[in-house]
Amino acid sequence: MEGIKKLLSDSKIMWVYFLLLIMMIVVALSYKVPLYGVFGEQNYITLHLLMEILMVFFSLAIATQAWLSSKFNNNSTVLQAGALFLAVGIIEIAHTVTYKGMPFFFQDSNMITAAWFYMIGRLTLVIGLIWVYTREEHEVSNEHRYITYVGSLLYSAIVIIAVSTGTILPPILADDGTRIIKDNLQFVALVLQMLFMGLIMKRVFKGSKRYLFLLVASIFLICGDLMFRSATNSYEITNFVGHLFQLIGFKLLFDTIFYASVEKPFVELRKAHVSLQLSEQEVRKHVYYDGITGLPNEQYLIEFMKERLHKDLSRKTILVFGVERYQSVKSSLGSKNANHFLQLIAKRVREGLSHEYTLCKLAEDRFAIFVQSQNDIGRLMRLAERLQHMVEAPFEMGHFSIITKLQIGVSLYPKHTTGLEDLIQYAHFAADEAKRESDGIAFFKPSMLDSRTERMMLEQDLKKAIEQNQLFLEYQPQMDLQTGTVFSAEALVRWHHPERGLISPFEFIPIAEQSGMIIPIGHWVLETACRQTVAWQNYHQKPLKVAVNLSMGQLYQKDFVMKVQQTLLDTGLKPEFLQLEITESMTINSRQIIPVLEQIKALGVTIAVDDFGTGYSSLSYLKDFPLDCLKIDRSFIQNILSSPNDEALVQMILSMAKHLKLKVVAEGIETYEQLDYLSQSNCDQIQGYFISRPLCFEKLIEQFEDVQSFAHEQFAALKTAV
Numbered sequence: 125m126e127g128i129k130k131l132l133s134d135s136k137i138m139w140v141y142f143l144l145l146i147m148m149i150v151v152a153l154s155y156k157v158p159l160y161g162v163f164g165e166q167n168y169i170t171l172h173l174l175m176e177i178l179m180v181f182f183s184l185a186i187a188t189q190a191w192l193s194s195k196f197n198n199n200s201t202v203l204q205a206g207a208l209f210l211a212v213g214i215i216e217i218a219h220t221v222t223y224k225g226m227p228f229f230f231q232d233s234n235m236i237t238a239a240w241f242y243m244i245g246r247l248t249l250v251i252g253l254i255w256v257y258t259r260e261e262h263e264v265s266n267e268h269r270y271i272t273y274v275g276s277l278l279y280s281a282i283v284i285i286a287v288s289t290g291t292i293l294p295p296i297l298a299d300d301g302t303r304i305i306k307d308n309l310q311f312v313a314l315v316l317q318m319l320f321m322g323l324i325m326k327r328v329f330k331g332s333k334r335y336l337f338l339l340v341a342s343i344f345l346i347c348g349d350l351m352f353r354s355a356t357n358s359y360e361i362t363n364f365v366g367h368l369f370q371l372i373g374f375k376l377l378f379d380t381i382f383y384a385s386v387e388k389p390f391v392e393l394r395k396a397h398v399s400l401q402l403s404e405q406e407v408r409k410h411v412y413y414d415g416i417t418g419l420p421n422e423q424y425l426i427e428f429m430k431e432r433l434h435k436d437l438s439r440k441t442i443l444v445f446g447v448e449r450y451q452s453v454k455s456s457l458g459s460k461n462a463n464h465f466l467q468l469i470a471k472r473v474r475e476g477l478s479h480e481y482t483l484c485k486l487a488e489d490r491f492a493i494f495v496q497s498q499n500d501i502g503r504l505m506r507l508a509e510r511l512q513h514m515v516e517a518p519f520e521m522g523h524f525s526i527i528t529k530l531q532i533g534v535s536l537y538p539k540h541t542t543g544l545e546d547l548i549q550y551a552h553f554a555a556d557e558a559k560r561e562s563d564g565i566a567f568f569k570p571s572m573l574d575s576r577t578e579r580m581m582l583e584q585d586l587k588k589a590i591e592q593n594q595l596f597l598e599y600q601p602q603m604d605l606q607t608g609t610v611f612s613a614e615a616l617v618r619w620h621h622p623e624r625g626l627i628s629p630f631e632f633i634p635i636a637e638q639s640g641m642i643i644p645i646g647h648w649v650l651e652t653a654c655r656q657t658v659a660w661q662n663y664h665q666k667p668l669k670v671a672v673n674l675s676m677g678q679l680y681q682k683d684f685v686m687k688v689q690q691t692l693l694d695t696g697l698k699p700e701f702l703q704l705e706i707t708e709s710m711t712i713n714s715r716q717i718i719p720v721l722e723q724i725k726a727l728g729v730t731i732a733v734d735d736f737g738t739g740y741s742s743l744s745y746l747k748d749f750p751l752d753c754l755k756i757d758r759s760f761i762q763n764i765l766s767s768p769n770d771e772a773l774v775q776m777i778l779s780m781a782k783h784l785k786l787k788v789v790a791e792g793i794e795t796y797e798q799l800d801y802l803s804q805s806n807c808d809q810i811q812g813y814f815i816s817r818p819l820c821f822e823k824l825i826e827q828f829e830d831v832q833s834f835a836h837e838q839f840a841a842l843k844t845a846v
Contacts, residue, residue, distance in 0.1 A: 169223070175367045176220040182374040183213030186381045191273065198263040201256055205381055207276035208252035214280035215245035218287070240287045243309045248283075250316040250345075257338060258323050307353060314349040317342050334383055341376035344369045414485035416463045417470035422548075425484040425492055429544055432496060433537065441495040441504055444551035445511060445532040448564070449709065450489035451637075453526060455676045456712035461521055468519050469528075476514045481507075490555070492548065501567070508532045508565045524712055531558040535568040583635050585621060590644055595619055597652055598818035599670070601831050602789060602811040605803050608839025610832050612669035612703070614811060615653035616818050617645065642675045647687065649673075654695040654702065656821045661701075663825055671703040673734060676710055685723040692727070699728030705755065707734055714748060725750040732789070736777065746784055754781050758792025758812070765797055778805055796838065803842045814838075 190206020193199075219241035224234065264272075321342045327335040351366030412424040420428070433440065447469055454462035466489065473491065474483055482494040493511075498504070511530055518525035533554025535547050550568040553576050558566035589595055599613035619627040636642040650672050657670040678684055692699055704724060710717060711733075721731055732753035756777055763770045774790075781788045790802050793812030802810055815838075816831045 171364070172223065172367060173220065175371050176216060176223070178371055179374045180213050180216045180220065182371075182378040183209045183216055186378050187213060187273075187276075189381055191269070194264070194269055195266070198265070199261060200264045201259075201261045202381065203264055203269055203272055204252075204256045207272045208249070208256060209377070209381075210273060210276045211280045211283075212245050212249050212252070214277075215241055215248065215283055218284050219245060237287055239306055241283075243306060243313070244283050244287065246313045246349075247309065247316070248279075250313050250320060253338070253342075254316065254320050254323065257320070257335070310349050310353050314346055314353075317346050317349070321346075334380055337376050337380040337383060341373045341380065344373035344376065348373060417467055417485045419470055419474070419483055419485040419491075421484060422486045422492070425482070425486075425494060425548070426544060428482060429494060429547075433544055433547075438497040439539075440537040441498060441534060442537075442547050442551045443493040443495065443504075443508065443511075443532055443534050444486065444548065444555045445491050445493075445530040445558075446555050447489040447491075447515075448528050448531060448559075449526065450528075452676070452709040453521070453712065455680065456710060456717075457521065457524075465519060465521060465526065468521075469515060472514050473511065476510070490552070492551070504534055505565070508534065509563070512564060529564050531555050532565045533558050533568065534566070540568050579635065582627070582632065583639055586619070586632055586635060586639070586641055589619055589621070590641065590648065594621065595645065595648065596820060597649065597656065598820050599824045600811050600818040601816045601824075601828075601835075602671070602809050603815050603835045603839075604809050605807055605839075605842075608836050610815070610828070610835050611667070612671060612809075613824065614671040614705075615649060615673075617649050637675065637677070640677065643677045643681070646675050646678045650688070651691050651695065654691055654697040657701060658695055658697050660821075660825060660828075664828060667701065669701045669703060670697075671705055671732065673705045674710075679706070679710060679717060679720055685720060685727075688724060688729065689727055692729075700730070703730045703732055703753070705732045705734040708736065711749060718749060721750050735791075746780070746786075751786055753787040753789060755789045755791055756807075761790055761792045761798060761802075761812075762794075764801060775805065778807060782806070796841075799838060800842060 187206045187210035190202045190209070194203040194206065219238050222234065222241060223238040321339055324335045324338055328339050348366045348369030351362045351369060354362050412420060412427075414421045429440075429442075447466070450462060450465065453465050466485075470483075470485065470491070477483055477493070480496070484492045484494070486492050493507075495504070495507070511532060515528055515530055518527050520526075533551045533556070535541070535550035535554060537547055540550050541547050550572070553572045554566045554568040557572055557575070558564050560566075596618050598616045598618050600616060601610045602612045602614065603609070604611050617629065617633075619629075619632050621627050633642070636645050653670050653672050657668055660668055681687070688704075691697075692702065706717075706721075725731060730752040731750060732755055733751060734755045735757040736754045754777060756774060760770045760774050760777075764774055765771075778788055787808045789809040789811060790798075790807050791811055793799055793802070793810045793814045795814060798812075799810060799814060815835055816827075819827060819831075
């Protein structure tokens with residue numbers, strides 16, 4: 125029913141037809157007087173002739189339209205409908221020229237011959253409709269078109285000959301009016317038309333506009349049949365209204381073919397054209413615009429710059445900036461939230477920039493700004509600082525407030541290069557170098573090409589370092605401030621390059637994280653630290669706990685907990701002597717991280733948060749995560765005696781940890797005064813150069829007693845001072 129309701133709402137002309145139908149029925153029932161009483165007999169013949177001419181016109185128009193369109197769409201239904209109406213139209217012509225009162229054409233006019241032509245045409249129409257519209261559509265060949273229409277012409281010729289000779293068919297009318305044969309044939313036509321309606325009703329309910337036209341046409345034809353059956357003579361108004369019903373029925377049949385062969389294909393073609401235009405726009409959007417931020421992409425930037433770069437010799441600039449902590453957000457909160465993070469940044473920067481700048485989105489977390497006719501260093505520096513200021517306010521991501529900054533690289537045309545792609549690439553290089561700048565801004569320098577090459581070579585060497593055992597561990601002892609005992613040590617990975625010597629972790633760890641090599645390195649560190657700790661315990665016959673840093677990539681491994689458990693079994697280290705350290709940035713995606721940490725905790729391994737206070741996540745994780753220890757970052761300890769702010773932060777962390785029943789380790793202790801302050805503040809443990817520098821495994825075994833002795837001396841000094 126929904127389909128037909130939609131059709132009726134879309135095809136408002138149908139309501140006009142239904143209203144006309146009701147009006148005509150009212151007229152026919154209310155004014156049963158001879159029409160010639162109003163118009164005269166001769167006028168009625170003229171009106172009848174006009175209506176018959178219109179029905180012939182509609183029939184032959186259908187035949188012509190179907191013949192022309194079938195040449196292109198090869199539709200069997202349209203072709204057969206055209207052949208049907210060709211026959212009906214020819215028979216209708218014969219009916220018209222033989223109607224009473226018409227001049228001699230190929231024989232004298234009389235009502236019996238005209239009535240036979242009418243009834244045969246009427247039955248041909250309804251039987252043909254059933255035959256054509258209840259069969260499955262299929263494609264037909266061009267030769268089939270000719271065969272079908274020739275068959276229709278032959279059928280029409282046979283009918284005309286049979287009726288005109290008058291020797292085959294019995295008289296259909298008596299001299300005094302309608303005979304039983306015509307009434308019965310009219311009734312058969314009516315029943316067949318109702319049958320046809322029933323057969324097509326299912327398709328009407330499915331929402332077929334073509335079959336709705338056929339249905340309404342059938343209603344008018346049936347009403348015409350009823351009017352003809354009720355008429356007592358040829359000039360009664362019901363007979364006239366019956367012809368009007370027939371005429372409107374033929375008009376609707378013409379609409380059916382017109383819709384199927386002209387309107388529907390045209391609408392579909394128009395839709396296809398609109399769809400093609402939309403597809404082209406969509407393709408252009410995908411080609412030239414970023415799907416996440418909606419900003420123009422790198423392809424757009426290249427073509428935009430190509431048009432303007434060499435158009436004039438004015439100075440131009442490209443700024444490329446990356447988003448700090450984007451990778452942390454992505455690995456912690458997932459790609460969906462990372463994309464939302466980029467959208468927020470894009471929105472804020474776009475709103476803060478004037479229209480003279482072209483903002484584009486590049487790969488990953490990189491954006492670009494094209495500046496025309498400008499490379500004044502001072503103004504560009506102010507623009508970069510303004511970009512940094514735009515992102516100073518935290519970005520709200522659910523329960524988290526993410527603080528970030530940009531790494532902005534700048535390259536100048538034509539100072540640095542005249543090549544389009546080089547200009548963008550140099551800005552990328554500068555953005556990489558901007559990570560090392562305090563303000564996050566760097567202008568391209570030719571030396572960056574060398575450092576870029578060196579970085580790539582270092583990445584390749586790092587792969588070899590894993591394979592060739594160039595990595596080793598150092599351990600920094602940790603002192604218990606309650607007993608003065610060195611009870612644990614933090615494992616720190618080091619790299620001894622065969623040519624360059626020791627490579628700083630600050631240099632190779634970021635490369636390992638970006639390249640994914642941090643996973644195998646992390647597993648090697650865990651396994652080596654556990655094995656060497658067991659060896660140390662066996663040598664000194666004392667307990668020693670080892671702290672191992674984890675990477676985000678390790679925590680996201682599905683089998684990480686199993687690997688930890690297997691490492692403990694393989695090395696023989698008891699779980700209580702292993703502490704795994706995470707960073708605050710890893711706590712963002714609590715749904716995924718908490719279950720992993722709980723499984724690790726269930727093994728008996730303790731968990732600490734390293735560099736506490738430098739992250740950007742909500743402190744609510746402290747009550748949700750299964751933590752044992754907080755490690756205060758060395759940046760707070762360095763100025764603890766001279767900076768009231770640092771002192772207040774350390775005191776807050778100590779107080780908070782005490783209430784949450786968490787141990788606290790202070791990192792970066794370099795002086796006795798710092799040690800004394802932390803001891804008086806009831807800090808649990810410390811580590812730093814004051815107690816011991818990081819030691820390789822061999823020296824840790826050899827010098828442990830010396831380290832322990834020094835720790836006891838300092839502990840005693842603390843107690844004496846108290």
